[in-house]
Amino acid sequence: MTDYESLSIGRRIVYAADRLGDRIFSPRYNPFYWLGTICFFLLILITVTGIYLFIFYRTDSPYETVQSITTGQWYIGGIMRSIHRYASDGLILFIIIHMMREFLLGRYLHWRKFSWITGLLILMASIVVGVIGYWMVWDERAQLIATMTSSLLDDIPLFIEPPPISFLSNAAIAKMVFFVLFLMHLGSSFIGISALAAIHISRSARPSVKPPRIIGIVILVSLLLLSLIIPATSGPPADMGRLPVNASIDWFYLFIFPLTSLLPRSAFWITSSAAVLFLFILPFITRSKRPAAAKIIQENCVGCEQCNKDCPYEAIRMIPRTDGRYYLFEAVVMNNRCASCGICVGSCNSRAMEMPYKTMDQIKKEISELINSGRRQNGSPRILGFVCEKGIRPDEFIDANTRTLKEMPDVSVITFPCSGMVNHAMIEYALESGADGVFIAKIIRREGACFGSKW
Known part of the structure; x- marks a missing residue:
């Protein structure tokens, strides 16, 4: 059974999306083939804009400094803040799409368990860093986040003093709180997420971390236009003496807080913990036979x-x-x-x-059988194809009974898990056994997507 057949539903969904993307963007620039690299590109944008914002941020007057950056120097500071905000939203969006694609393709099992788990850690760390970032603005939305976060932390028996007591008044919000948030946001971004990203690709000999230039330009221009049309702004300043009214929610990062209001607290903790645990153990509980090493x-x-x-x-x-x-x-x-x-x-x-x-002896036997049983019509040459089974749907192109191409019955086909497995000795043996010609077929969806074509 081929990898495609064992995961037909997931692959059908992904390949349908791929074909749509190919028609719109062309196969070379289809963003579905560059999801991981787009995440790296957005991380770079977030880092660059974040460094600029940190230069002007002051922990003793967080709201005022953010407002000064946004309105006092809107021509660059406001744009930097908006790009930082929208690139962060884009990061979560593309990480989720990337992980959904890998899940549907079955690329979270066996040797990819490591990448799946580190990818989940990157997603969770990004959400935590984003929540802290919203907190640092210290407007009404940040006040709501602080209040609800402290209420959640109160359920964890790790604090001597209940966290909500720290947010009873404006006087209780000390400069030290924002200094700690500043260090957490900076440290989690540069050390946590960057380290996890490096670990995530550490088991790939030639990781692809850079999207095509045109995709990077399109993303940057889109973020710039979005920043000019709908700039990121702050709400009214936080005031612990009154409840926030009409505080907006960024659903990419703050989705967890509405859930705390919809569900009883015990149900919230059980549901959220079970969901996170399920995602982490998914590669270990999914039944799938691993091919021999x-x-x-x-x-x-x-x-x-x-x-x-x-x-x-x-x-x-x-x-x-x-x-x-x-x-x-x-x-x-x-x-x-x-x-x-x-x-x-x-x-x-x-x-x-x-x-x-698929030993060499088995391959030679298969070659001999196909050449000896191959049909020749009107003196046509006897051709043998070595085809990558991951690049095509075998049932669409190959006749399972005769092991020939449906549209070219004179062409016999042997499938391999990767076109890079084909050794020169196999080609030589096919020619010596009577084949008039040999070809190697591999569908390349994007440059760098598969290394088999290079060999």
Whole structure:
């Protein structure tokens, strides 16, 4: 069973969205293929604009300094604040879309558990940092956030003094509170989220973190226009002597607070805790058979390090030779990182790498069977195709009974988990066995989306 068939519903949804995006934006600039890199781009925008805002922010007069930035220097300060606000909203939006796409494609299981969990941590950290950012403005909305947050913290038995007591009057809101918020916002952004983002891509040998220039320009111009048309502004200043009236809510960050009003407190904690826990354990409770990891035939390994260099997931490391042979190194597969893509098989010239579910002997047998049973009409050449099963829907293009292309019955097809698994020895064997021609097919949705096409 192919990966597409085992996750047909999710993949159908994603591929339908991809086709729509291809028609609107073209395959090269389809934003659905660049969701992760767009998140990194927005993080950079948030960081740059945040640094500018921090230069002028004063913890002893938070509301006044934010107002001064917004209105006193609207030509740059106001725009910086608005871009900071809308880029932050965009970050949450694109993280959620990115994670939904990965979920529907099944890219949260097995070796991708690590990326799924770190991605969730990035999402949660971003929401916390965003809530603190709203708090630092200290308008009526910030007052509402402070009051409701302190009420939630009161349910956690970690404080000697109930947190709500700290927000009973304006005098109780000390300068130290905003200094702590300042440090938390700054530290969580630069240390927390940045570190998590680096960890998130740490297991990818060639991570893609930069979207195409045109996508970056479109995002920047869109944020600039939005900042000019609907600038981010503050509400009335916070006053602990009265309740906030008509305080607006940013649903990307502050969605949790209306839920506390809709649900009983115990139901809120149970529901929210269960939802978060479910997302974290989802990769561990989902039943899905993991393909066997790559296997090394040690007596064939010459320690050339090519598999180590080619592996997209850094699942192969080189260690000093342990069998006494005169080569310096030998390859070792880290099974928990192996994606079973087979690229290491394609990169190995000494036949030291093998996929247990598709060995070289099995491939040769399949090649011989297809060439011997291949139909030739009107003297047409006998062609054999090596096709990546992730890039197409096999049932749309391939006749399962004859293993030929539906529109080209003279062309026999062998599917691989990745086109990068095809080794030159396979091509040579096909030609020596009677094939008149061989081709390798891979659908590339965007540059950098898959490394198989490079091999």
